[in-house]
Amino acid sequence: MQTATTLEVLRKAVAGLRQDRARVALVPTMGALHEGHLTLVREARRHADAVVVSIFVNPRQFGPNEDLDAYPRQLAADTALLENEGVELLWAPEVGAMYPAGFATNVSVTGVSERLCGAARPGHFDGVATVVCKLFNQVRPDVALFGEKDWQQLAVIRRMARDLDLTAPHADAIVGVATVREADGLALSSRNRYLTPEARTRAGALPRAMRRAIVALLAGADAGGTLTAMEAEIVAAGFASVDYADLADAATLAPLPALGPEPARLLVAARIGGTRLIDNMPVA
Numbered sequence: 636m637q638t639a640t641t642l643e644v645l646r647k648a649v650a651g652l653r654q655d656r657a658r659v660a661l662v663p664t665m666g667a668l669h670e671g672h673l674t675l676v677r678e679a680r681r682h683a684d685a686v687v688v689s690i691f692v693n694p695r696q697f698g699p700n701e702d703l704d705a706y707p708r709q710l711a712a713d714t715a716l717l718e719n720e721g722v723e724l725l726w727a728p729e730v731g732a733m734y735p736a737g738f739a740t741n742v743s744v745t746g747v748s749e750r751l752c753g754a755a756r757p758g759h760f761d762g763v764a765t766v767v768c769k770l771f772n773q774v775r776p777d778v779a780l781f782g783e784k785d786w787q788q789l790a791v792i793r794r795m796a797r798d799l800d801l802t803a804p805h806a807d808a809i810v811g812v813a814t815v816r817e818a819d820g821l822a823l824s825s826r827n828r829y830l831t832p833e834a835r836t837r838a839g840a841l842p843r844a845m846r847r848a849i850v851a852l853l854a855g856a857d858a859g860g861t862l863t864a865m866e867a868e869i870v871a872a873g874f875a876s877v878d879y880a881d882l883a884d885a886a887t888l889a890p891l892p893a894l895g896p897e898p899a900r901l902l903v904a905a906r907i908g909g910t911r912l913i914d915n916m917p918v919a
């Protein structure tokens with residue numbers, strides 16, 4: 636596996652891959668890799684001949700009081716994991732290579748960015764859209780893979796890619812990969828490593844409460860009452876607070892106060908022991 640840390644080396648390496656192989660896949664990450672990321676890498680292989688993974692802890696998507704400094708960085712261990720998966724190219728720029736002095740551009744996706752995590756983390760999706768737009772322009776992948784764990788992020792990126800003609804105009808250029816979970820149902824996340832063993836045990840209550848709510852909704856229970864009961868269950872299990880718990884249209888994330896004919900998604904963000912966890916599931 637080749638590692639590029641400058642744009643010049645990246646462009647040469649991508650050109651080399653393109654000479655040898657037809658299709659290139661991109662898997663953007665912030666590192667601290669786990670089985671969720673490796674599942675994206677394996678899925679990427681099914682869609683392309685060469686796989687490029689980026690590792691970049693993107694300062695622009697962190698708020699002023701968020702965990703940018705604490706975010707786990709383990710490039711050597713990540714490199715070994717990616718080598719083991721047969722990844723062709725790792726793109727691991729420093730902040731100065733991604734945002735050289737004078738950088739002054741912002742990509743902002745209206746609508747789908749505005750609720751849920753967008754409301755709880757002002758500026759977050761502008762940071763995500765800006766860096767993913769840059770990554771797409773840097774690598775020019777035929778296909779890019781993102782996890783459904785970050786459902787709203789996936790929706791924002793799909794909107795941006797369509798609006799800015801960033802990817803090939805086929806429907807599956809942005810592939811969403813199903814959330815990989817621990818045995819107790821907790822979604823794998825780099826931030827799970829912030830949890831104490833006790834908080835980690837309690838955190839399994841989040842997906843359990845969500846599943847119970849979905850069963851109730853499908854049985855015809857009132858949406859408002861079900862969400863309130865679910866929030867209470869999450870807090871009773873030891874979470875400090877619930878940032879949001881909402882039903883949304885699965886494609887646009889438009890508000891969906893009650894179940895209708897549209898496909899719905901249940902999306903939750905909750906805090907435990909100083910760590911903010913997110914999850915989402917289809918109401919199906």
Ligand SMILES: Nc1ncnc2c1ncn2[C@@H]1O[C@H](COP(=O)(O)OP(=O)(O)OP(=O)(O)O)[C@@H](O)[C@H]1O
Nearest residue numbers: 664665666671781782784785814815823824825826
């Ligand atoms: N459990 C998971 N299942 C599937 N994909 C995942 C999972 N966790 C992360 N991903 C995906 O991996 C990509 C990189 O995510 P990122 O590096 O932010 O990891 P993360 O575990 O989501 O970290 P964080 O704790 O910052 O949310 C994203 O597309 C994300 O949706």
Ligand SMILES: CC(C)(CO)[C@@H](O)C(=O)[O-]
Nearest residue numbers: 663664665693763766785
């Ligand atoms: C897509 C992404 C790599 C952009 O920094 C990040 O938000 C992530 O890891 O989900």
Ligand code: BAL
Nearest residue numbers: 665696697759785788
């Ligand atoms: N996986 C989403 C990236 C973030 O929370 O900043």
